[in-house]
Amino acid sequence: MTFKPHVxxxxxxxxxRWIGRVLIRGLFDGEHSFGIExxxxxxxxxxxxERFSGLFxxxxxxxxxxxxxxxxxxxxxxxxxQPMA
Numbered sequence: 001m002t003f004k005p006h007v008x009x010x011x012x013x014x015x016x017r018w019i020g021r022v023l024i025r026g027l028f029d030g031e032h033s034f035g036i037e038x039x040x041x042x043x044x045x046x047x048x049x050e051r052f053s054g055l056f057x058x059x060x061x062x063x064x065x066x067x068x069x070x071x072x073x074x075x076x077x078x079x080x081x082q083p084m085a
Contacts, residue, residue, distance in 0.1 A: 009033075016033065026054050027056050028060060029053050031050065035048075
């Protein structure tokens with residue numbers, strides 16, 4: 001499935017937030033965000049959120065989406081924790 005998401009907010013090194021829709025607004029909308037919060041001592045807190053809304057939400061399973069995002073987050077963590085070359 002191909003989506004053309006609409007970026008809602010993009011703040012470098014802080015946040016990226018967008019919404020994707022199936023066909024038209026209100027049928028099945030997914031809002032996604034990545035956040036980076038500095039914690040000091042070369043540490044950050046990375047948050048990844050998604051929220052689905054719309055008439056078709058009860059008929060779709062978001063489990064596959066969640067699994068894909070969990071795998072992406074693990075890969076991102078591994079890459080971020082590698083020493084810089």
